Amino acid sequence: MSDSTTSRPVRLRVAPSPTGDPHVGTAYMSMFDLAFARQQGGQFVLRIEDTDRARYQADSEQQIFDTLHWLGLGWDEGPDIGGPYAPYRQSERLDTYRPYVERLLAEGKAYHCWCTGERLKEMRERQQALKQPTGYDRMCLGKTAEERAQLPGYSETPVVRMLIPDDAPTTFTDLIRGEVSAPRPDDQVILKADGFPTYHLAVVVDDHEMGITHVVRGEEWISSTPKHVLLYQWLGLPEPAFAHMPLLRDEKKAKISKRKSPWARLTWFREQGYLPEALLNFLALLGYPPVIERGEDGQQVEREVFDFAEFTERFDWAKVNTVGPIFNLEKLNWLNGHYIRELEVGELASRLLPFLQDAGVLGPQPTLPELGRLRAVTELVQTRIVTLTEAVPLIAPFYTGDADLEIAEDARGQLKDTAEQVLTAALAVLDPIDGTAGTPLGEGVEWTTERIETALREALVDGLGIKPRLAFGPLRTAVSGARVSPPLFESMEILGKASTMARLTRLRDELAATSD
Incomplete structure (x- = not known):
């Protein structure tokens, strides 16, 4: 971390890709970003990294906005509200990246590569078969387009790669982990054939252009950080502070993914x-x-x-x-x-x-x-x-018509032979209680939880000698249609006398009909 980082106003960002339902990791990173930004009196920025056009989904960006707003993780600058460093979508910033690429090419720190995908695949397979380190073999380094066209696996539209020096930095300071070592980087592609930058160039340029002081991301990016540090150094840009968060893992201790875990979707x-x-x-x-x-x-x-x-x-x-x-x-x-x-x-x-x-x-x-x-x-x-x-x-x-209430099979199946008797006794003891369905309870209206419970306990538990669970089970089934329901007597009060009596009568009559 350079000294200039500590002297600049604190600015953090989250930069999700609109490639489907937002990942829960976006919220995970955002809350740590926002907490530190608010604690330090800084700003929190939302940037959309949409350079992966093959996986881009048009509705994903709005989902990102909606889910982060739902969580209360608001941002100070972003594509939807603008800000001093707009635009905040990478696809709208293509002209920003080109001068950086041209500078690296001019200084010999990057080079064109015309290799086709098929040629690169064969190269990796050969390296793996020979148990060699995988990485680009620099076939295109130092060649003109005409010279490279004479060799196999040539594509007319080149990419641009970093030329990683032998003494490339492989250590950096992390706010969470202290001194971190990473593998020596490969000659990373920084500009794709379609003219879009890769993540590695775009993230460095955008973070610099937007004044980002602290880069918070998952630990899977540790291996890429040396590439980013090298780009900062080559371009003479102040480095941000890095904080690599632990990855969220599933019950098998694997990195969570939307493909395997539905709850990976925010x-x-x-x-x-x-x-x-x-x-x-x-x-x-x-x-x-x-x-x-x-x-x-x-x-x-x-x-x-x-x-x-x-x-x-x-x-x-x-x-x-x-x-x-x-x-x-x-x-x-x-x-x-x-x-x-x-x-x-x-x-x-x-x-x-x-x-x-x-x-x-x-x-x-x-x-x-x-x-x-x-x-x-x-x-x-x-x-x-x-x-x-x-x-x-x-x-x-509570919002279903009495005649439309369906009795669940598991609720009906657990009714005992005494259910019809219980319902008949309940109807008899509840009938004298005054009450009007759908009106607020007031003075003189007795259809209350306490009155209902007292009457039913006296009639069913004391009068018939039936245990409470067996006594009230048929009533619960009749009133709610289910084995599990809100408290019975309170439910009866809310439903009102008319609905309660109608539901008890309906189930009683159904049971009587099946017993004939």
Whole structure:
């Protein structure tokens, strides 16, 4: 790291490629970037590295914007909002890279290569067969296009390669790892035949042009850093500080990939109903230690729940874990459940609403009574869900017509021979209780949780002598259509007397018909 890095305003960037659903690693890097930038009073930049045109997907860029915004990882400059170093898409910066390439060619630090892909493939296979180090054999070095055309494997459109010297630097200082050694680099292609720069040139030029002081990326880029350091030195540019984060790994300790793991897609977490604050907390714990506090007994204890503001306040590169963490979904589920339980009921209802609308449980413009019922049901399910999607089947029966409620096969199958008797007794004891479905409970209305529970326990548990589980199972099935549901008596109160009685009657009659 050069001295000029420390004297410049802190500027960090994340630079994802729009090649499909955003990778969870984009959020992982972004939160560390943003935490340090905010702690130091600097800026956080979003740059789109779209030079890989073969894998480019047009809708991916918007997904990057949407998912990072969903997580609250906002940027100060980027393609969507502009900034003093625009444009922020590499495909719009092609004229920026060409002068750097021409300078390297003129100074003999780069050269044209006309080798076809087939020729390069044969070269690598031959090197591997002979157990030689793989790397470009410099067939094109020092030759004109005419001279090279006389040899096999010639392409009329050349690429440009770096000419790596024998004394190329192979060590550098890393903010997380200290002194790091990397392999001697190959003659890396820096300009492709289509005129687009490769990552290695573009990242150096863009980071310099945009004043980036700290480059944070995955540890898989350690082997490429000597190439970048060499380009900084050749071009006389100040080097940024490097921080190579540990790779996120799956349960088999392999680098996570979108091809193998659905949760490698950043959009997956939103689809599954994880809260952004829980995901940020989880990602922080993958690369950073928990908060250490003093317990009541004076002993040190770990606290794993913390928000992004606290993470930012205590951030220190020296504390970042250097060992690739295992992506433990059980820990994420635990955190998500904790954050769900901590939400105010109205806030949780608001977060559940889009999932219910997507599932067709509620329409695009819910009525005030529907929203009021949602708040009441949310309070029932809040402690029973780990993700927002888990609430959908629990809430759906409250918005289903009594005649349309489907009884799940597993719920129907667990009914005992006493179910018809239980339902008949329940209907008899509930009938005298006053109550009007769909209206707020008020003075003189007895259709309350307490009144319902008292009546049913007296009639079924005490009167029929049936154990509570067997006594209330048929009622739960009739009311919700499922084996697992929100608390029974509270559900009956929310549904109202009319719907509750209709559902109990329907199942009772079905059972009676099948027993005849």
